[in-house]
Amino acid sequence: MVSRRRQVQPFSPVSAIFLALSVLVLSAGAQDDCSIDRNGVKYDLTALKGEHTVSRTRDTPPSKMVDSVRFDLCGELQQQKDVAEADQCPSGTRACLTKINQREGQPDRIVAVIPLAQTSGNREISPLSSPEGLSITFDGPSYPPSSDNSIPQSFNLTLLCSKETSDITFTSYEAGQLKLSWSAPAGCGHEAGEEPPKDEEGEKKPAESGETRMGSGIGWFFLVLLLALAAYFGLGAYYNYSTYGATGSDLIPHRDFWREVPYMLRDVVSHLCSAVRPRHSSRGGYIAV
Template identity: 50%
Template sequence: MILRHIISQSLPSNMLSLLLLLSTTVFVMAADFDCHVATGGMNWDLTPLKSTQTLTRTRESPPTTMVDELRFKLCKDLKSMKGVPDDEQCESGTRACLRTTNKKTSLDDRVIAVIPIASTSILEPEYAKLDSPKGLSLTFHGSPYPSSSEDSQSIKFSLLCADAAEEPKFVSYENGTAHVEWSTPSACGSQDGESPQEDDEDTPADGGGGDSDEKPTQSVGSGLGFFFLVLILAFAAYLVLGAYYNYSTYGARGVDLIPHRDFWREVPYMLQDVVSHLCSTVRPRQSSRGGYIAV
C-alpha cells in the first residue's frame, strides 16, 4: 500500500495515462475471438479454418451483371488487397467484407458498394450448437451500412460437421445479414472432457493427477510472462517517447534525454525508505521492562 501511494503521488500524469491505455489495450486483445468456442457442453477448435476465404455470386440485372464478392477471415482481420484502391475495399480491422461490382460489356467494371459486414471492434460473436445437422452456428457483427442506417451488418456461419472439408458457400445476403454455409470436420467439435484425454496420449503415463496439476501452473506462468512483457514494452515506449520529446522540445543531450530524470534519481531512496519502514514494522519491539537492575 505504501509503495502504491508513493507511485501514485510521484509518477507523472502522462506516464500513468500511458500505462492505463496499454493495460486497457491488453484487456481488449485478451477478450478478442480466438477461434476456440465452448457452448452447449461442446468444444470447437476452428483454427484450421483461419485462412482468408473469398466467395462470389452473380446476379443478372440486364443490361448489366452484379458480382458480389464476400471475403472473410474467422480468426484474424482481413489484410488489404494489393493493387486495389483504398476506397474500393474495407478498412483495416474488418473480419468480413462484401464488395459489389457492376459489369457491363464494353464498359469498365465499377465497384458500387463496399460493405464492412463484421468488424473486430464490435465483433460480439454469438454461438449456438446445431443438432440437426450437427455443427455450430457462429455470428459476427459489424457497423450500420450506410452510416445513417439503424440496422447493423452481420454475417452468420452455419458450420456443419462433415467427414471431408468442402468449399464454403455464399448462401444469401438479405437485410444486412450474409449467410455462409461451410461443411468441415472442424465443425464436429468434441464434448467437454475429451480434449484433455487426447492431449494425454502424447505425454508419458506418469499418472493423471500430475498432469492436471501442471496445466494450470503453465497457464498462470504464461499469463504472468505476457503481463511483464507488456510492462517492459510500455516502459520502453515511455523512455523512447520521452527522450524524443526532450530532444525535440529542449534540445537535450546525453543523460538529459531521460524523461523525468529527477524522479528516477529519487527512486532508489524511495525504495530504501519503503524497505526501512517495512523492516521497522515487522521487527518486534523490545520491551522496556527487561528486569531489575542491580544497584
C-alpha cells in the first residue's frame, strides 16, 4: 500500500509582516505626550523625557544620608532589575525618593523608599513669568501608608527657560514635597506654528546628531526585519501545524526555498570570487603565432 504524504502549503508572510509593523506603530503611539499647552503657549518636553536621577548628601554623624530621586516627566519609572522589589517604588510611580544611610566600613543601608508622584495622581502646571519657565507638580500618595501620621507626598520641578540644558539641582525636601530646579530650552514657550527652541549645544554638533539619527534608523530597520521574520516563521509554523498537522521540518514555511538558500549563497560567493580572482593563461606564457 502506497501512502501519499500531504503536501504542506506555503504560508504567506504578508500578514505576519503587517502584524509586526502594526505592533511597532502601536507601541510608538502609546508613548506619553510631553506637549503642554497653556493659554496658547506651547511647551515641548520631549527632549527631557526618560529617567533622570539626582541626589544630595547630608552629614548625619557618625554616618551620611544620601537622598536620591528618580523621575520621568513623561512616563512611569521602569523597575530596576538589580534592586530588590522591596527597595523600589511600586509600579505606576513617576518620581521615587530613596534614602540611603552610609557609614564607613559598613554596607549601604536603604532606610526609606518614598513614592513622590504617581501616574494616577494629579498634575498641576503653572507658567512662570519672571524668570520664564514652568512649575510642574505631581501629587503622590501619603507616606508612611499605614500610619496615622502619614504625610501626603508631591514632586515639584521648576523648569526654567535657558538656551542650554543645565544639571538638575536638588532644592529641598520638606513637609512631603520634593523640589528640583532645572534649566533647559524645553522651559521656553513658543506660539502655535513656531518651532520649539533647541539646545545650542546640539546645534554646535550637527555631524554627531546626524550620525545618531542614522544609527537610530538602522536600528529600527533591523528591529522591524527581526520582528517580521519571527512573526513569519512563528505564524507559518502554527498555520502548517493547525491546518495540515505538520511536524518537524515540515513546520517551516517555504521549506524548499530555505533548503536552497545555502546553495544559492555558495553560488553567489563562488561567482564573486571568480570575478575578483585574476585569470591566468593556460599556455604557459607562450603566445600563439
